[in-house]
Amino acid sequence: MSFSRTGGIRRGEAVALVLYHHNLSVCSEKVRMALNEKGIGNWQSREVDILGGEQFSPEYMKLNPKAVVPTLVHDGHAVTESTLISEYVDEAFDGPALQPESAFERAEMRLYSKACDEGLHQGVGVMSFAASFMDRMRDAVEQDVDKHLERIVDLDRRDRMKSVLQLGEDSSYVYRGTVAYEKIFQKIDKVLSDGREWLSGDRFTLAEINLAPYLARLEYLDLIDVWTFSRPRVTAWFERLKARPSFQTEVVSWIRDDELQAMKQGGLRIKSKITDHRSTYLETDFGANIF
Numbered sequence: 001m002s003f004s005r006t007g008g009i010r011r012g013e014a015v016a017l018v019l020y021h022h023n024l025s026v027c028s029e030k031v032r033m034a035l036n037e038k039g040i041g042n043w044q045s046r047e048v049d050i051l052g053g054e055q056f057s058p059e060y061m062k063l064n065p066k067a068v069v070p071t072l073v074h075d076g077h078a079v080t081e082s083t084l085i086s087e088y089v090d091e092a093f094d095g096p097a098l099q100p101e102s103a104f105e106r107a108e109m110r111l112y113s114k115a116c117d118e119g120l121h122q123g124v125g126v127m128s129f130a131a132s133f134m135d136r137m138r139d140a141v142e143q144d145v146d147k148h149l150e151r152i153v154d155l156d157r158r159d160r161m162k163s164v165l166q167l168g169e170d171s172s173y174v175y176r177g178t179v180a181y182e183k184i185f186q187k188i189d190k191v192l193s194d195g196r197e198w199l200s201g202d203r204f205t206l207a208e209i210n211l212a213p214y215l216a217r218l219e220y221l222d223l224i225d226v227w228t229f230s231r232p233r234v235t236a237w238f239e240r241l242k243a244r245p246s247f248q249t250e251v252v253s254w255i256r257d258d259e260l261q262a263m264k265q266g267g268l269r270i271k272s273k274i275t276d277h278r279s280t281y282l283e284t285d286f287g288a289n290i291f
Contacts, residue, residue: 017043020063021070022050023254026124026213027082028070032250033209034086038095051133056151067153083113086206098209100200109200112207115184120214123177126160127274130169131221131266169270178277181218184211185227185234192233197240208241216242216251220260221267226275 017040021028035043048054048069055067063078064071072079074092079085090098100106134145145165152158163171188211191199199207215238218224228235241247 016073016075018046018073019043019070020046020048020060020073022048023256024259025050025069026121026217027068029213029216029251029254030209031070031072031082031085031089032254033212033246034089034098034206036246036250037098037204037209037244038089038093040089040093040095053148053151065153067151083117083210086209090206097203098206100203100205105200109205109207112184112199113210115180115187116210116214119177119180120184120211122157122160122173123180124214124217125157126164126171126173126177127169127221127223127267127270128217128263129161129164130171130174131270132262134165169273174270174273175277175280178274179281181227182278182281185231188237189231189234192237198237204244209246212241212247213251216247217263220255220263222264223267223271223274226271226278 019028019031019035021032035041048060050069054060055064055069060071061067063073064080066080068080070082070085072085072088074088079088087099100109149158149161149165152161160171160173163173168174188199196202198204199211215224218227224238228238
């Protein structure tokens with residue numbers, strides 16, 4: 001879907017800005033964080049019931065043919081793909097810069113975005129589905145999960161969800177997700193070893209914003225210590241990240257207590273298998289000290 005780029009818009013100026021999102025969607029969380037960090041508070045919220053299948057409605061699919069959230073509509077133009085939306089927000093609106101100044105540093109920042117899009121997103125999706133969301137989806141679609149999954153436009157995502165539906169945490173996709181997280185935690189730990197505050201040095205950027213929801217979800221599933229128990233630098237960095245108002249407002253405050261409890265209980269149920277998956281990977285030739 002194409003969209004037109006606008007010039008900078010100052011805070012307080014009347015803007016037709018609508019975000020179609022879901023409260024628990026990791027991709028929605030990072031876009032909400034980007035809007036907050038940019039100082040943009042005048043956006044309209046349109047929540048999409050993705051567990052109940054509202055994203056497959058003809059009205060929504062006109063905005064987002066992939067039938068996923070989020071979608072940002074700015075002055076009538078739809079912007080899709082959360083990583084691109086976050087960059088669009090940074091470039092289209094006035095406010096603190098969310099990307100490094102140099103081309104090399106921006107390229108480094110985008111490596112984290114790429115890791116999210118190509119590994120962590122799939123990983124967190126199958127872990128969340130295995131732990132908790134599969135049961136919630138059954139309730140939302142009145143048990144007809146197979147029919148719901150057949151409507152998923154992304155064939156790879158459909159296959160992942162079907163695999164987890166059949167095999168649970170034993171699915172090879174859950175193993176792959178565990179590996180994706182191990183790789184990114186190894187990289188973050190190495191980058192922080194020089195004492196820097198943030199991944200791009202002294203500046204908080206889209207690198208943190210894009211990663212934040214994926215790490216937060218692990219914490220809500222009570223799984224994050226599988227990777228951070230021996231990485232104090234990563235733990236301290238994540239604590240700094242969580243202390244930011246944008247995280248508290250756009251991630252934490254959107255989660256209901258019952259949702260948090262369900263994620264924690266489900267995560268505890270699959271935790272031993274996730275730990276086993278990580279141990280299995282670390283025993284391979286590729287597993288140890290890859291960065």
